[in-house]
Amino acid sequence: MEMRWQDHITYRNPVPFVPFDFGTYYDHEASLYNGGFPESIIIDSLSLDSMRVDGPNVFGVQLHNVSISSSDLSGNFYLTFGISDDSQFYSEPPSWFQAPVIYEQSHLPLIMIDTYGADIPDEPRIPAYMGIISNESGTNNVKDNFNDYDGHITIERRGNSSQWNDKTPYRFETVDENGENNNVELLGMPEENDWVLYAPWQDKTMIRNV
Incomplete structure (x- = not known):
């Protein structure tokens, strides 16, 4: 759109x-x-x-x-929709239209977070579900099974002014079914329950943007 x-x-x-x-x-x-x-x-x-x-x-x-x-x-x-067959019920998109790039596969691990339809607030953390795909082959597809983490989290925005940047940082905790802290390894990192999705949007050099 x-x-x-x-x-x-x-x-x-x-x-x-x-x-x-x-x-x-x-x-x-x-x-x-x-x-x-x-x-x-x-x-x-x-x-x-x-x-x-x-x-x-x-x-x-x-x-x-x-x-x-x-x-x-x-x-x-x-409002522009992609059509998967040869039917042509609508006019051509405007000349300035650029088709979106849809990422389904990556050589980086994929992290998927489901907030059950809720917006992520500044605080408090809200319940969510997270899955991580990190295949030994190095190729990860959104349709692959969760194999690095498959469980509950609580999540909130992170930072003061930085949380309103176009690239939002988040803080989340891995928890069990009862909402209690659950220390786990993620992507080869040591066991912990407090985690950060860091987003250095204002780092113009991109040196720390990994």
Whole structure:
């Protein structure tokens, strides 16, 4: 989905899935009219299934202006679906459209976290389920079985200002079925129950971005 918008946007069906719902404290300038590209988000099939409801589904877009004196509220939205066969029921996408890159396989371990549909807050930690795929062959696919960790965690955002960066750091604890601390080895690291998903988004050199 691509969007050209100014100031503020929220999507609901029936819950927000682009959670930008914490006020319009700054102007957001649309870039498409100036030769730029609209902002985009990939909605994968699992996310789409979790948002669908029985019966009619409503796709809603909500715009907020930055202030009552602002006169440039605008928004254009484009919803693009991939079609797996040769049928052509819809028009071609715009010339600026760039097909998303979908990662299903990696030579790095894959960590999958299911929060049961809940947003991850600053605090407190919320219950979630985590699986890690780390095959001896060095090739990991999202469809492979969890083989390094397959169990419960609790998770929250990490950091003060850094938690609002585009690349969010997280802190999580491995726990048992009763929510008690569970010391485990992860990816060859020593047993522990406190873990961090570090995201040095502001490290422009990328030296520590591993």
